[in-house]
Amino acid sequence: MxxxxxxxxxxxxxxxxxxxxxxxxxxxxxxxxxxxxxxxxxxxxxxxxxxxxxxxxxxxxxxxxxxxxxxxxxxxxxxxxxxxxxxxxxxxxxxxxxxxxxxxxxxxxxxxxxxxxxxxxxxxxxxSRHHSEPIYLQAQFDQLLSSNRERELPEIKRLFKIDNQISFYYVIVDSRGNIPVDTIKGLIQKTLPSNSTISLKKHMCGSYGFMIHSTMLKDYNHSINIYLMDLISFVYKETLKEVSIYLGTKKRNLYELKDSMDEAVIASVHRYYRESGIIIDYNNIQHLDFCDEYSETQYIDDILNGVLDRDRGEVTRSINNLVNYFLDQYLSAHIIYLHLNRLLNRVLESVQKLGGDSEKIIHKADFIIKRESQIYLYSLPNKIEGLMDVVLNIINKLKNKSSLGLELKEYIDVNFRENLSLKCVADKFNVNPAYLGQVFKKETGTSFNSYFHTLRLNEASKLLLQSNIKIYEVAQSVGYMDVNYFMKKFERQFSTTPKQYRKNYNKSIKI
Structure with a gap:
């Protein structure tokens, strides 16, 4: 094509x-x-x-x-x-x-x-008069792998040096996006006889397929498995990167190469359950059926509960239980993503209820949202745990913020005699003054200034009744250096002057 x-x-x-x-x-x-x-x-x-x-x-x-x-x-x-x-x-x-x-x-x-x-x-x-032209070669290879039954087999056989006595395989090399296509093609070419003709077809991200026929395998005892193991080793030696191989079955008829390609693609779907650096042969997985039925699992609730309790150990255990469940049930990629989306939605709901920002979570959950094609179950626990680490950090900050108002209250209770202001206290707590004032009022039901002065004046009222010190000394004892300001504040709160407040108390005792 x-x-x-x-x-x-x-x-x-x-x-x-x-x-x-x-x-x-x-x-x-x-x-x-x-x-x-x-x-x-x-x-x-x-x-x-x-x-x-x-x-x-x-x-x-x-x-x-x-x-x-x-x-x-x-x-x-x-x-x-x-x-x-x-x-x-x-x-x-x-x-x-x-x-x-x-x-x-x-x-x-x-x-x-x-x-x-x-x-x-x-x-x-x-x-066609210049068979080395890559565009023409690629066009012929694409046509060979198409469903078009009018493929020009004689021309294709001539280009790829194929006779009627050989067999064919379709192979997909998956570098998981870590190796450029030109490098992959060059490495494949180096493992085959020098006169071999290779053309690549792109599949999912970072993987490319090619045809190999039996005459190319003469240096490998005509064994496709020996060759593919050697290819994996050679690629790693040259790039220090692992590749996985997906192999279709051997075909005797060139028309059937597309069937071998389809089998290799089916084998590639099973990559979710395999580590990198291996061969997945269609012959070995064709009997395996993915479970394509969705049913809710308790493990997602366990992960969420561990996060909300800020119990990292429980989070890790529950993540491992969830992935083991995927493995035991041999779930399809589609069903796995349904579970991961449910986990993500539950987490986002919980964080939003606590008033948190979900932007960092969404960014970290990119592998779920974009249905990352290169997600593998052996690496999935680390991906989920990395996501939960972000969630735990956000929840920790939210929990700390929720106690910020109470911490401020305790600080005022101890230091009310000092010359406090919302700004200087906010600087001490490393938060915005307006935000601190809002949190304090939300958690105590009163404003910073109202609570601060009420605390001072209540302490002053006790000193007036329990001692004979002078009124200016009472004012200074609770932090008011300006006695006139103190008297105005006191009268506003108790509807009487400090002097009259003490006098009324003494009269009530005598009675």
């Missing part, structure tokens, strides 16, 4: 082009789309299309500028330009850039189909 990229700043046009053209029947595959020339350049680097169908006028970078940039970078890409009537003269300039064809908008389905057929015949048939 000829990989094709569609570039247009109008989403409806991009979607329409994908729908109206019978791409696969024509031998093309739409591998991506872009809304601008800038985005298209990134997609070209990532997807390596052989054909780009692009609009002329787009924001940031036009279609012609995109084509010029590809020429400058010496990228072997065929362009079909889509031009509005107003840009017809601009489209003519495309011929100087080697653009293969241009069509006027609105695009006619038949015209574009004819342009694709012509492009395939003129451009890609000519490449």
């Amino acid at each position: 000829i990989k094709t990229l569609i570039v247009d700043d109008e989403p409806n046009i991009r979607e329409g082009l994908k729908i109206v053209i019978e791409w696969e029947k024509l031998g093309f595959q739409v591998v991506g789309e872009a809304a601008s020339g800038v985005e298209a350049l990134r997609k070209i680097e990532e997807l390596q299309p052989a054909v780009v169908i692009t609009d002329v006028k787009m924001p940031k970078m036009s279609g012609l500028e995109l084509a010029a940039e590809c020429v400058k970078k010496e990228l072997n890409i065929s362009f079909i330009i889509l031009s509005g009537h107003g840009e017809f003269s601009m489209a003519k300039q495309a011929l100087n850039l080697g653009v293969n064809d241009y069509l006027l908008k609105p695009v006619d389905e038949d015209e574009l189909t004819e342009a694709l057929i012509k492009l395939k015949k003129d451009k890609f048939s000519s490449i």
Whole structure:
């Protein structure tokens, strides 16, 4: 299949082009789309299309500028330009850039189909005279792995040096995104005979598949397992990174290579239950059935209770119990994610009820939210524990903040004779004064100033009744250096002067 990229700043046009053209029947595959020339350049680097169908006028970078940039970078890409009537003269300039064809908008389905057929015949048939061309080789390999029964087997056999007496395997190498594709291809090439032809097909993140046939295995006693073990060792020796291998069954017919690929993909699903650096052979896992039924488990509640109790030991034990449950039940990835999402939702609800910010939790839970394809059960306890560590830190801070008002109250009770203010106390507690005032009022039912002065005046009333010291001395004893200010405060609280308050008490004793 000829990989094709569609570039247009109008989403409806991009979607329409994908729908109206019978791409696969024509031998093309739409591998991506872009809304601008800038985005298209990134997609070209990532997807390596052989054909780009692009609009002329787009924001940031036009279609012609995109084509010029590809020429400058010496990228072997065929362009079909889509031009509005107003840009017809601009489209003519495309011929100087080697653009293969241009069509006027609105695009006619038949015209574009004819342009694709012509492009395939003129451009890609000519490449067949240069079999070392990577684009042509990749196109033929993609076609071999497609469901198209009109695959050109003689041409494919010639390209990949295949005779009628050999057998085939499809192998997926999974570096978990740690090794660049060019490095992977080079390492595979070094483990095989020098005249071997290799082409890679991208699968899930960081994994690539390739065909290997029996003549390539002559240095390994024609054993696929010996070769794959050697490949794993060689990759680690060269990169210090482990790879896993997913292997389809041996096929005698080249038409059946796609079946071997499908089996390797099925084997790759079982990576959740395996460590890295191993071979997962479809022959060994085809009898294993994932459990695809969801039922709630107590272990999630246990994790949450451990977090709320701030018991790290209980959290760790419950996480291990949860992962062991996944293993024992052999749950599918989909069901595992349902459990992980339930855990995340329960945690977020609890933190939000305590008034906490969930942003850090969501960031740490990226492996759950984005359904990270490279999640493995042997590493899952560490991932969950890392998430729970963030939650525990947040809850600890929330718990500490919830007692902040009481700590302030205790501090005032001991130091009320000092010249205290909300600002100086807030500095001591390393918090914002306004926030401290809000927390104190929420937890005590009164403001800082009200509590502070009430405490002082109550202590002053006791001194007035239990001693004969002078009123200014009473004021100074509870922290008021200005006796007039003290008398105003006292009279406001007790509705009488300090002197009269003492006098009334003495009269009541005599009676």
